[in-house]
Amino acid sequence: MSATPAELEGVLPEGRILSDPGVLASYAHDEAERAPYTLPAAVARPQCTEEVAALVSWCAAHGVPVVARGAGTGLSGGANAVEGCVVVSFEAMNAVLRIDPEERLTIVQPGVINDHLSEVCAEHGLWYPPDPASSPWSTIGGNVATNAGGLCCVKYGVTRDYVLGLEAVVGTGEVVRLGRRSAKGVAGYDLTGLMVGSEGTLGLITEITLRLRGPRPMERTVVGYFPDASTAGRAVAAIAAAGVVPSALELVDRFCLEAVDARKQMGLAAAGDVLLLARCDAPGAAGDEEAATVLASFNAAGATWSARSSDQAEADALFTARRLVYPALERLGQVLTEDVCVPRMKVPDMLACIEGIARRHEVRIAGLAHAGDGNLHPVIVVPYGDDAARARGHVALECVIDKALALGGTVTGEHGVGLLKRRGLAAELSPQALALHRAVKNALDTTGIFNPGKVFL
Amino acid sequence: MSATPAELEGVLPEGRILSDPGVLASYAHDEAERAPYTLPAAVARPQCTEEVAALVSWCAAHGVPVVARGAGTGLSGGANAVEGCVVVSFEAMNAVLRIDPEERLTIVQPGVINDHLSEVCAEHGLWYPPDPASSPWSTIGGNVATNAGGLCCVKYGVTRDYVLGLEAVVGTGEVVRLGRRSAKGVAGYDLTGLMVGSEGTLGLITEITLRLRGPRPMERTVVGYFPDASTAGRAVAAIAAAGVVPSALELVDRFCLEAVDARKQMGLAAAGDVLLLARCDAPGAAGDEEAATVLASFNAAGATWSARSSDQAEADALFTARRLVYPALERLGQVLTEDVCVPRMKVPDMLACIEGIARRHEVRIAGLAHAGDGNLHPVIVVPYGDDAARARGHVALECVIDKALALGGTVTGEHGVGLLKRRGLAAELSPQALALHRAVKNALDTTGIFNPGKVFL
Numbered sequence: 079m080s081a082t083p084a085e086l087e088g089v090l091p092e093g094r095i096l097s098d099p100g101v102l103a104s105y106a107h108d109e110a111e112r113a114p115y116t117l118p119a120a121v122a123r124p125q126c127t128e129e130v131a132a133l134v135s136w137c138a139a140h141g142v143p144v145v146a147r148g149a150g151t152g153l154s155g156g157a158n159a160v161e162g163c164v165v166v167s168f169e170a171m172n173a174v175l176r177i178d179p180e181e182r183l184t185i186v187q188p189g190v191i192n193d194h195l196s197e198v199c200a201e202h203g204l205w206y207p208p209d210p211a212s213s214p215w216s217t218i219g220g221n222v223a224t225n226a227g228g229l230c231c232v233k234y235g236v237t238r239d240y241v242l243g244l245e246a247v248v249g250t251g252e253v254v255r256l257g258r259r260s261a262k263g264v265a266g267y268d269l270t271g272l273m274v275g276s277e278g279t280l281g282l283i284t285e286i287t288l289r290l291r292g293p294r295p296m297e298r299t300v301v302g303y304f305p306d307a308s309t310a311g312r313a314v315a316a317i318a319a320a321g322v323v324p325s326a327l328e329l330v331d332r333f334c335l336e337a338v339d340a341r342k343q344m345g346l347a348a349a350g351d352v353l354l355l356a357r358c359d360a361p362g363a364a365g366d367e368e369a370a371t372v373l374a375s376f377n378a379a380g381a382t383w384s385a386r387s388s389d390q391a392e393a394d395a396l397f398t399a400r401r402l403v404y405p406a407l408e409r410l411g412q413v414l415t416e417d418v419c420v421p422r423m424k425v426p427d428m429l430a431c432i433e434g435i436a437r438r439h440e441v442r443i444a445g446l447a448h449a450g451d452g453n454l455h456p457v458i459v460v461p462y463g464d465d466a467a468r469a470r471g472h473v474a475l476e477c478v479i480d481k482a483l484a485l486g487g488t489v490t491g492e493h494g495v496g497l498l499k500r501r502g503l504a505a506e507l508s509p510q511a512l513a514l515h516r517a518v519k520n521a522l523d524t525t526g527i528f529n530p531g532k533v534f535l
Numbered sequence: 536m537s538a539t540p541a542e543l544e545g546v547l548p549e550g551r552i553l554s555d556p557g558v559l560a561s562y563a564h565d566e567a568e569r570a571p572y573t574l575p576a577a578v579a580r581p582q583c584t585e586e587v588a589a590l591v592s593w594c595a596a597h598g599v600p601v602v603a604r605g606a607g608t609g610l611s612g613g614a615n616a617v618e619g620c621v622v623v624s625f626e627a628m629n630a631v632l633r634i635d636p637e638e639r640l641t642i643v644q645p646g647v648i649n650d651h652l653s654e655v656c657a658e659h660g661l662w663y664p665p666d667p668a669s670s671p672w673s674t675i676g677g678n679v680a681t682n683a684g685g686l687c688c689v690k691y692g693v694t695r696d697y698v699l700g701l702e703a704v705v706g707t708g709e710v711v712r713l714g715r716r717s718a719k720g721v722a723g724y725d726l727t728g729l730m731v732g733s734e735g736t737l738g739l740i741t742e743i744t745l746r747l748r749g750p751r752p753m754e755r756t757v758v759g760y761f762p763d764a765s766t767a768g769r770a771v772a773a774i775a776a777a778g779v780v781p782s783a784l785e786l787v788d789r790f791c792l793e794a795v796d797a798r799k800q801m802g803l804a805a806a807g808d809v810l811l812l813a814r815c816d817a818p819g820a821a822g823d824e825e826a827a828t829v830l831a832s833f834n835a836a837g838a839t840w841s842a843r844s845s846d847q848a849e850a851d852a853l854f855t856a857r858r859l860v861y862p863a864l865e866r867l868g869q870v871l872t873e874d875v876c877v878p879r880m881k882v883p884d885m886l887a888c889i890e891g892i893a894r895r896h897e898v899r900i901a902g903l904a905h906a907g908d909g910n911l912h913p914v915i916v917v918p919y920g921d922d923a924a925r926a927r928g929h930v931a932l933e934c935v936i937d938k939a940l941a942l943g944g945t946v947t948g949e950h951g952v953g954l955l956k957r958r959g960l961a962a963e964l965s966p967q968a969l970a971l972h973r974a975v976k977n978a979l980d981t982t983g984i985f986n987p988g989k990v991f992l
Contacts, residue, residue: 205624224721225725248971250640256968258945261878261910263875263947264732264947265956266946266969266990268682268729269968271725272724272729276727297768315637321750362821419715419719421638423637451717453717453719486717487715492719499722506723507709510709511723514711514726515724524974
């Protein structure tokens, strides 16, 4: 079924429904380059939970698909519009409803921008760790829907680790509260955790209660340059073997560094081929020891240059540069991004395999990784309009997925399945596990309206 | 339907089925004093996943209920036998299958004892934090089924935070692998997290992959005695307000202390009325600062005596004494244990309410709590055979549950719903949220054989 904007305008207060074709186009897809999409029938911008409930009730009654959308920064097509759907944008539901320093929790609407929440938390001496590279733009609702990770997740966990409870509109159009506000609780199934990472396929999340931490600790930054990705990978494995859990451990290769240099003239690529950026945040002498161990691991693995940064501004600039890699690469061509995660000690193997895959398929694969938790983001950049290179890139990325599975990893570390990883998910899960997924989906999304065709068929 | 031992003996290899009435009685219930149970039709002790699968297939085909059992140390009746059921004891599946110091994970069978796993981990310089008071006896399978907490969970999280993946036999009798081995992963729904804490109602867990931490840090112990529970509660709130997250913060009152003294002659009750035991484990000077803040919070709240312990053996003895409270109380009478969790800052209110409830219902309620995370375990001990006191105790505990909900808490912090908290769960969840639970249960337990009647009806 499909909705018409005129029908939807009767469901919500005036001004909530957008139907201008140009506007629809800007809500039609996320940032996944190669995922299919269509124009939505309409875009709805509800302003409160009751409006979301009214919309879902109407869509359920009429069999109209509903696609939730945060900021559209997703990288797997999860927010892409499907035939006849209403895209529900949460941009107007963007309030931090409560912040409680003593209980260390916050209650937010889904449209709150990740960095904005971090700023509000910092004003209260609190910290919300999950920090996807998209944090200046992406929303907490989108982060929750995809169980987003980020840089400091290697030590502090991913979005699911911070979601205590939530409010959602489910398939009946009813509003449901799940989870809790207390530190612990085992009352019933973990339906909160089930909703986190379900990519809009089980309901629409309208409010989120997040656990917070105390103030972000002081961090020491250790920098190392390596002659190639495999050598850097050995340094990552050595740090894990030494028992150090850094608060960030990022890998950025020359391709990425040059792209950032082209935008920001930082001279990053002048110093070496593959950069590892580590942070250590244990308090006091323990943190200094961690930093020393990381530095020693860098050198033992074969760093061509390494140092503990003594300049906080310089260190921050390096991490800002890391966040600029995607936009910088996009200026060079079409970006095909991968997101596999392998056991930490397999990082060197995986990086070596990626180098081989790049050679075999005649594509250049930029190296970018949350290396400390084995979450690799190899990026293929193909010249705009070069269909042959693009086709080779797609094949290469499928090879990367297969190799990650062969090494005991997963097809998606933090970007989600969306449309791009459906084949990978089916390869990772057994038919029996996939059947359980379908059973859960059918049980909660009884009319099949929530983001149909995403994650699995 | 019901099974006969003779029928079951044909399903599994010889020696797996127990049917002696005395033996059946010892597998008929857990340690929840007031939960109903019956004799099981049989007890099965499978030795491998394939045997579990064969058993579940047979039970599904014949509509025979299956009740999973670890060590039977549960406190909510979750493992209690139901009419015609087969109790599946995992005591013969007790191997630590793998321990991987570099990836910091272990793969275990469900029957492994918690303390045994801790010992094995320690030999490899690793640490599995979840430490329920039952850790000398309870199994990892039972811990996972109930999402067990413990003393150090205030800082290090509960069982679910450590379960990376698992193998389970589901309603079809099929064996399913869920989750992952990598540090991160968002491939599909979090069915692993859904199984954790599902109390045997969604399937039987046959193997568990657990995340581990590096070696347990050195801890400083701070001890404070208070004139009453409410004053101690204010100290707990003050520590939270000061931003300190201790690695344990336990409350034990005179009733409990005297019970332990009666067994161990430690003189614990001589020093004061309500004991708070705190541990701080940040490295180096940071940990010393934490301990100083805890000590200052104790004193500011009104401690009658307080000290940072300088004797590690003495400090360990205090925590051992804390673990002995349940068995010590059981020698004094029938123990009715509660398990509510409230927001941390509500601990003083909740403790004051419990004192009022004890007075109104003329019962003595022993104070025992993982106070740092707001998880209170008020314990009523009634003389054996005093049915009137027991009846008053039951009413008092229902009042405690209602008060916890009124303060924004939950009816069960870590013991699970089982049979005892079904009313509380229904009071905590909305009808819509309960409907979602039923939908998930029906979707995964298609023949309704898994622990029927537990958690919700």
